[in-house]
Amino acid sequence: MIELKQVSFSYDGSAFPVVHDLNLTVQKGELVVITGKSGCGKTTVTRIINGLATHFYRGALDGQIVIDGQNQHDIPFWKIGKRIGAVLQDPSSQFFADQAIDEIAFGCENYGMERHEMQRRISRAAEKTGSTALLDQRLYDLSSGQQQRLAIASIYAISPDIYVFDEPSANLDSEAVERLRLLLGALKKEGKTVLISEHRLFYLAEVADRIVCMKNGVFTKTFSSAELSRLNTDDLRWFGLRCAALPVLNTRAQCTHKEEAMVIEHLSFAYKKTPVIHDFSMQIGRGEVVALTGPNGAGKTSLARILSGLITEKSGRILVEHHSASRRLRRKLVFFVMQHADSQLFAESALEEIRLSAQAPEQAETLLESYGLSPFKDAHPSTLSGGQKQRLLLAAAESMKPSILILDEPTSGLDGENMRLLAARMREFAARGKTVLVITHDQEFIALACSRLIRLEHGRKIFDKQIM
């Protein structure tokens, strides 16, 4: 059981609290979701419960946190993990070992578990999370979904009573989200207490007991999952939430009649003799927003890197605006926004970031304003929120006036509001006669922004459909 009593918290060095006057009781065996816009404080709530807020980030806490009847303050930090298991947001940045089996063993080793017992728990945890086949694989080679299952397995092996998740679906494709849903159901069945901070609600509708909404650091409203499914789109928007049920994509066979912006003919690529893309051909028209989907390792990112001129194709031909485009030319005409905005921002302020590479630096402020970033023009890019960084990066891309824009998983970690903003931006960009290619598995985003859906598997095109 988790009890928060009048809890307020501010991070080290900050005068005003991120969350305040929180009161919440999560009963044993309950699954509670905390939701709200980015920056509402939901991640901080998970950190307060698992002890990171006070012990790791060294912030100032007021109020009381009671874990199974014991004041959390009295539990030494290293012991908290035995009672509360935590799965952090990005699965790839929280694993420790090289091999999956060592990763599951990690917690057990630290708590000095006997070897025989450890082996028993590892095989049970692997079985429970469906990762038995992954045990002797290298973690770097696994997909986000598999890495996350192992992160959960690693905690399951310690067998805490409470599980805390921070945006577990942020980096997952739809198949992995479905597995996560089943796993959450199984944990609940075992009588575990589960707390999830999340803004994608569709997969939680059935398993959640309560959904707590948060705004500006306080809990504002609580819904049961039945009440949630009755909310209309406007209500959801008001809370900045994602939709409660995934939209269905209506598609029909592709028919091309638009003016071509890019033509790809028989493209192939191999990485160190491992074939990545086979004989891939397609045409993209001006004003199209194309969604590129497919499982991990299908070659989507490699394709984007080739099209944007970062790497060279093995064979095939790429035409941009009817001209055969060399790597060099592609780099000028195509802009690729990669994952991890942090690695792509260089300047000391948002305004400077756009001026750095703008073709018309004097328009930087106007551009910043159109992305709703004017209030942050002097802020250092790394102090911005995830959604703001993404927008700044897009503004910087737009300042270079590319004719084709490629984005890699732009909605991972974005809340409903930011996701809808991005979708609107993409449609607007396309309306100006530009072309957008988005690598994504976010069905809600595809429904809002894209006009065409292409699926890639093992480097081959599986289908190419028009979205109606």
Added chain:
Amino acid sequence: MRRPAVHVDFRAKLAVFALMFVLSALLIHDVSVCLAMLFMTLYLCAQSFYRAGIVYFLTGCTIAFLRSLPGVEGITILLPDVLLFAILRITLVIMAAYAMMRMPPGEITAAFMKMRLPSALALPITFMLRFAPTVRGEFRTVFAALRMRGLLSMTHPLRTFEYTLIPVITRSTVLSDNLAASAELRGISNPGIHSSLRLIRFQKIDSLLLLLAFGFSAICLYIDRWVMT
């Protein structure tokens, strides 16, 4: 990942390493160094590090050959003979070190625990081992982003340096915090005893290896001191 054909205990590896270091500091003649290298090649091959074993051995032989060319006391001004002399001997020690460096991270951590290495050293090294393979990818993303933005220029090296370093530092800080948090939440700072999934055992094969290593070292030393002179 290839599994080693013969599993050698890390203490045996450490002993072989120490032995090779002593040899490198004692052997005067290149021929005896090459003989010791031949032994190390067999040692590496037994652990299925074929390529490394052969490459190092050939490198050693090439250096010894260069040094043996008549009338050469220092091949050029640029590559002094005494440096070749040192490199040849360091290569011998590197061969012994190679078997240690290629241990899987899980085993290295377990070995640290067995050796009771203080956590002030064991922890940073554990983090290093985890982070090292991802560094290339991090730099690659930054360079790709610089290229996309047209900021990668040789005419302003200092600016390019700044633009490369800033995102790398930002990302590394985020990653290091995430890693540390996930480790803390799984009890890494438990002051009590930690256990290990990987068994660390000194087996017969390790004793045999040590015996062979001592015997071979003695032979090398004997040849070096009494046969060659």
Added chain:
Amino acid sequence: MASSQNKESTRLSVRNYATIGIFSVLMIILAIAVAIPAMSVLYFSLFISSPLIAFLSAPLFTFMVLKVHKRGTVLIYCLIMAILYLISGTPYLAAWFLLSALLGELAMTGRDAYKKFARITISWIICSLFRATNGMIDIWFFSKQYLASGVSKAHFNQVVHFYYSAPWILLILLLTAIGASLGGLVSTKLMKKHFVKSELLR
């Protein structure tokens, strides 16, 4: 109502160890990235690689020290370097780096030294100077054996005189010290421009 303000303890935490480990990796990789192309100019790489590494790695070192800002950071960084030299075939250099660990940390004694750019730069100069002497230590270590291997004493003296005479050594050390100080200067600017502003550092 219970209120708690967690004062940062002076002991290094797991989070600090992670920072030290990860920035050490970055510095090592940067050093390798500079040293390998520099080797193409063979002997002259001594004059190029050490000063260049001292300059380029300075921001990483400065950031690491400022981020952790606790006693022992430099010590642990240098000890890690020592272990690295130990396992990469030159254990005698490890002993040499133990000395640099002590001196580098000694430069950081006194209150708030871990927050002062000047002190951090001094500590970095010390670490860099020790690294610059690697090649000379190698020769010194093997010189006795080398003489015993039958080269003429006259030739040896000539070699040693030419490559490792006092003026040359001083020049290398001087260049390295200049590289490290310039690096310190540039990092001070960078830290203030970016990370103090972004609150990554306080």
